[in-house]
Amino acid sequence: MLLIHPNSSIRSYDSQMHTHAHDHAQVMVPLAGRMELEIAGRAHYVDASRGMIIPAGASHAYSARSGTRVLVIDARDQRGLERLRYFTLTPACRALAALPDPCEQLSRLLALPSVLPSRRELDPALLDRALGQALHEDWSTARMAALFHLSPQRFHARLSELTGRTPGATLRELRLERATRLLRGGMALEAVAAQVGYRSGSALAYALRRDRQTGTRALRQSSSVSR
Secondary structure: OOOOOOEEEEEEOOOOOEEEOOOOEEEEEEEEOEEEEEEOOEEEEEEOOEEEEEOOOOOEEEEEOOOOEEEEEEEOOOOOOOOOEEEEOOHHHHHHHHOOOHHHHHHHHHOOOEEOOOOOOOOHHHHHHHHHOOOOOOOOHHHHHHOOOOOHHHHHHHHHHHHOOOHHHHHHHHHHHHHHHHHHOOOOHHHHHHHHOOOOHHHHHHHHHHHHOOOHHHHHHHHHHHO
């Protein structure tokens, strides 16, 4: 494909591995999810915290998790696009997808600071899995950060970049989601509280009212109606 001007589109991907190369540079800006790539025999990834420039002619294999959406800008090889590099994404970068001019999208992205390929990985799915296996335990930010060999401060910042949620909000959401399912299944409030990490049934009931505007009775009633 011969490009005179950059063009951009939002693309979704399946979980199959694909391989191709193109005669133009490509800028990858994940809006949601994560993409795995192999370029020149090396493993790479992009997610909502970092994008990537793939130079013209670079053969690459790629696959993505379900739900991954990527703003892809195809551009002729020009200054700033000659080499593979990562750049930092912020939540504000997601608004670039709404800009109608691919040239403006590209100029803004090229102005973003680079990050090293060796930047430590933080996969929210792995965090959710670890928390979900031990919701009843104490989970400080430092303990979560240690899963990824990050400092608490860096972990907090990276998780916010990726998900828009703090570590505390992530843990609370998982606990209340599990509590909601167990209460709908008929488990007693105090037993649910102990299983998901609340000090008492009253503390769990308060959290459900505050964050989900619901209570034990409403959850049990909704479960009865759906049967």
